[in-house]
Amino acid sequence: MTNSKPNAIHYSSNLERICALDSHHVWHPYSSFTPPVAPLPVARAEGVEIHLEDGRSLIDGMASWWCAIHGYNHPVLNKALADQSQRMSHVMFGGLTHEPAVTLAKKLVDITPEPLSKVFLADSGSIAVEVALKMAIQYWASLGKPEKCRSATVRNGYHGDTFAAMSVCDPVNGMHELFSGVLPKVHFLPAPNPGFQEPIVAAEITAIEELFARHHNEISAFIIEPVVQGAGGMRIYNPQYLQGLRKLCDEYNILLIFDEIATGFGRTGKLFAANHAGVTPDILTLGKTISGGYMSLAATLTSDRVSEGISQGVAPVLMHGPTFMGNPLACNVAIASINLLLDGPWQARVKSIESTLSEELLALTTLPEVADVRCLGAIGVIEMKHPVDMIKAQSAFTELGVWLRPFGRLIYCMPPYIISDSQLRQVITAMKATVAALK
Ligand SMILES: *Cc1c(COP(=O)(O)O)cnc(C)c1O
Numbered sequence: 001m002t003n004s005k006p007n008a009i010h011y012s013s014n015l016e017r018i019c020a021l022d023s024h025h026v027w028h029p030y031s032s033f034t035p036p037v038a039p040l041p042v043a044r045a046e047g048v049e050i051h052l053e054d055g056r057s058l059i060d061g062m063a064s065w066w067c068a069i070h071g072y073n074h075p076v077l078n079k080a081l082a083d084q085s086q087r088m089s090h091v092m093f094g095g096l097t098h099e100p101a102v103t104l105a106k107k108l109v110d111i112t113p114e115p116l117s118k119v120f121l122a123d124s125g126s127i128a129v130e131v132a133l134k135m136a137i138q139y140w141a142s143l144g145k146p147e148k149c150r151s152a153t154v155r156n157g158y159h160g161d162t163f164a165a166m167s168v169c170d171p172v173n174g175m176h177e178l179f180s181g182v183l184p185k186v187h188f189l190p191a192p193n194p195g196f197q198e199p200i201v202a203a204e205i206t207a208i209e210e211l212f213a214r215h216h217n218e219i220s221a222f223i224i225e226p227v228v229q230g231a232g233g234m235r236i237y238n239p240q241y242l243q244g245l246r247k248l249c250d251e252y253n254i255l256l257i258f259d260e261i262a263t264g265f266g267r268t269g270k271l272f273a274a275n276h277a278g279v280t281p282d283i284l285t286l287g288k289t290i291s292g293g294y295m296s297l298a299a300t301l302t303s304d305r306v307s308e309g310i311s312q313g314v315a316p317v318l319m320h321g322p323t324f325m326g327n328p329l330a331c332n333v334a335i336a337s338i339n340l341l342l343d344g345p346w347q348a349r350v351k352s353i354e355s356t357l358s359e360e361l362l363a364l365t366t367l368p369e370v371a372d373v374r375c376l377g378a379i380g381v382i383e384m385k386h387p388v389d390m391i392k393a394q395s396a397f398t399e400l401g402v403w404l405r406p407f408g409r410l411i412y413c414m415p416p417y418i419i420s421d422s423q424l425r426q427v428i429t430a431m432k433a434t435v436a437a438l439k
Pocket of ligand 1: 124125127129159160225230231259260261262263287288
């Protein structure tokens with residue numbers, strides 16, 4: 001008992017107290033209590049730096065999982081949050097609406113490709129994906145085709161941790177194998193061949209066509225992360241794949257869902273990864289970066305065709321409504337973050353990060369322990385031939401004053417767009433040093 005409730009313990013410092021209580025009581029992502037994960041306590045964060053409770057500072061190469069594109073503690077975003085908190089932090093969204101929600105929705109419609117015009121403001125990325133998959137199923141049910149209720153996707157995807165989202169994650173490395181018995185069955189195609197510039201091969205498109213020809217009667221939607229597959233392997237593929245996919249989805253009456261939760265808002269060098277292909281999905285999910293890393297917020301956009309289908313159908317309403325949907329604090333900071341992005345030189349910044357990453361990292365391809373190096377926009381990935389010991393690598397990075405969190409065989413960075421050249425070079429130096437040490 002003493003072990004699980006260490007109330008009477010005297011701590012010699014606040015740092016020690018945080019660490020002890022964390023290890024006894026707090027779940028972290030994909031973590032265990034035996035042994036506990038021993039995360040680093042953060043006191044505050046500013047710009048591109050994370051300041052630890054123990055006095056050290058780290059340059060953030062992760063942007064807190066793609067999110068903090070403008071850096072931390074930004075005065076404009078702080079103000080948006082503070083201003084909104086003076087008006088209202090939240091009101092229920094059933095039967096009520098507010099300016100932050102409608103302004104954000106209009107902005108999202110304006111900056112995404114036509115004909116996306118309807119916005120569902122969800123409270124996290126996984127929920128935005130659930131809503132997208134539900135929209136597709138409801139759409140076909142409304143049109144008298146309830147049998148079109150299965151999803152299709154490619155391997156190596158990552159779409160979140162809730163049940164429907166898990167079902168479309170990579171069935172092997174998607175971290176959800178344990179649940180395969182209860183997950184809906186999904187059609188999987190091989191992941192698109194790697195290489196942004198690599199010409200796509202006819203067999204890839206033929207595989208899509210064969211699947212659709214055989215199963216279109218039961219497929220509601222095809223979901224995919226356009227151009228960059230994130231947490232399922234940090235793979236980058238030719239945007240032309242998406243053009244072939246769009247054409248076949250149209251031919252076989254399958255809705256196309258782009259999950260841009262990781263790639264949206266400039267990360268790949270275009271405002272949205274779909275812009276590389278000039279292709280518009282029927283449903284689009286956004287998240288992560290949407291609020292500049294400040295609040296949990298996500299969005300699912302769709303077209304009039306889908307929304308009208310649902311609204312005229314069997315339900316006839318979209319069957320979803322989280323308690324915190326359209327949260328005004330999150331919406332207001334998202335509006336400020338998007339304005340900050342669009343009013344600033346984000347393209348030049350992302351381009352310059354891309355050049356530095358390519359210039360410095362691509363040369364590592366020749367090292368015997370390196371399987372592949374790939375860079376696109378503000379994303380730099382080194383794929384090793386063997387799994388990287390995350391804990392060891394992470395402490396090596398920390399020693400070098402950098403925050404990076406490798407997974408599997410991947411050492412990668414996706415820094416805030418405001419990172420300076422010298423800060424970026426420090427991140428790169430740490431990546432190179434760690435690769436050399438892993439020999
Ligand atoms: C992170 C991510 C999600 C899940 O978002 P959460 O906010 O973690 O629920 C879904 N899709 C993609 C592509 C992501 O990168």
